[in-house]
Amino acid sequence: MFQNFVIRLIFRLLIYLQFSGSNQANHSTSTSQPQPVTVDGAGRKRPARTLGLTASNSGAIIPEGIRKKFSGPGGWKTHVPFHYLTDKACSFTNHAAAKELNDLFTVDSSSGTLLSTPKELPFEPELSLSFDEWFQAHGRLLELIETYHPEELGLWVTHFDKIIHRPHRAQNWAVCLEYDSIIRRRSCVESIDPSEFHSELWDELASAHTASRTLAIVRRELQGKQGTGRSGSSNTDGDHAGRSKPYDNQHSFRPSGKFRCFVCGDDDPTHKSRSCKADRLVTGKPVVLIQGKDGGSRKDRSGQAYCFNFNGNSGCARGNNCPQGKHWCSLCGARNSLHCAQNCVSL
Incomplete structure (x- = not known):
């Protein structure tokens, strides 16, 4: 029993030494900083590992359910309401918001297979966002556009800049919110240019x-x-x-x-x-x-x-x-x- 254990240990040690030797040339000139990982199939980069870095108790990340609406077949075809992209909605601890984004599952009566259907998200709550909340969300949407639809990034930057610098924006904020929401909704089904006013x-x-x-x-x-x-x-x-x-x-x-x-x-x-x-x-x-x-x-x-x-x-x-x-x-x-x-x- 002990003899078998020793043999397995020696075998693993030989594999490790062989692997480290074959990569010694590659690592001899590397710095202590980790190298970035290549882009995956969805066009998104995984973060490089930083040794010793620990997670904080706060933070925000775009929910995976939102990313799927951009990375799925055909790309950005459905409206993404801004109240799902605020700091609060994207918080690591906001499990309720993440659950709202889950797809609907139904059973095909003819084949008995389980079907996944994307849930249509309500847009009405985004019409009551404050400017700060809207500003948080617009930054995350631009991040998604830059990752999955970079050819449209300039158009949307212009669109949002026109809202941010709109004369008397504060007094007409409700109009700004609805205007922005309609442009984003219609752009999913029409060929309108969002950079135009x-x-x-x-x-x-x-x-x-x-x-x-x-x-x-x-x-x-x-x-x-x-x-x-x-x-x-x-x-x-x-x-x-x-x-x-x-x-x-x-x-x-x-x-x-x-x-x-x-x-x-x-x-x-x-x-x-x-x-x-x-x-x-x-x-x-x-x-x-x-x-x-x-x-x-x-x-x-x-x-x-x-x-x-x-x-x-x-x-x-x-x-x-x-x-x-x-x-x-x-x-x-x-x-x-x-x-x-x-x-x-x-x-």
């Missing part, structure tokens, strides 16, 4: 969000009146009627609960827009809306009237056909209808 789509989304926001304002005001029992009383001053917050959200630069004079930008609660006599903004610049002769209503220097409700607190859902005036910002004069005096960042 799709203005018709953006304008449609912006109008829909403005209408939805205005409807929410009206509902809050109605609920407030019903709650206090003051059904007949109202404040005619558009920017201080009630204390609703039409543009307050986690992505706004404006302090919560304050409302501006849509003429000069003053946010003193005792200051009334419709009685404002200022000829300069609070920043010292000339006002956009100047007082008409003999106390007439304020208009811009070209004689164009602006809708006071749109620029005030109450909001206006009439859009481009509003008889009260243009839905343009009365503080900076922007003519895109995407923001008003209450969430203008020019001050």
Whole structure:
């Protein structure tokens, strides 16, 4: 018994010496740093081993279920929602998120074989991500594109840069999120160029969000009146009627609960827009809306009237056909209808 053990030990030792001798020339000039491993069939590199390196108790990695959507047959053919690519979703310890990505298994009734079907992931949660969460996810998507579809990398970098540097991005973050989501979803089934700015789509989304926001304002005001029992009383001053917050959200630069004079930008609660006599903004610049002769209503220097409700607190859902005036910002004069005096960042 002992003799057999010794023979096996000697045999293994001879194999080891032969292997190390044949590779001595290759290792004689190598450094202590490990050499990178070649790219595997999926186009992905395995990390080189670093002797002595230990794992930390935190970290993130793109889930294998997401990678399969890029490395599988035909490549990137299904939408990857961004809420699966945030730091939280990609955490090593987030087992629940990883489980959501598992394929569905069914049994073929005719052959009795087990079939694997990729699960269609819901995209709605990605429409409520914060900018930080979206930024985390967009970096991981670019990593996947660079690995599996490098020919499209430049197009998507341009697409994301246009969102990051979009004017008034914070005030229109909900529009940015939906625009980005739609472009990524449609690119899986259409040949659209993501590097182009799709203005018709953006304008449609912006109008829909403005209408939805205005409807929410009206509902809050109605609920407030019903709650206090003051059904007949109202404040005619558009920017201080009630204390609703039409543009307050986690992505706004404006302090919560304050409302501006849509003429000069003053946010003193005792200051009334419709009685404002200022000829300069609070920043010292000339006002956009100047007082008409003999106390007439304020208009811009070209004689164009602006809708006071749109620029005030109450909001206006009439859009481009509003008889009260243009839905343009009365503080900076922007003519895109995407923001008003209450969430203008020019001050």
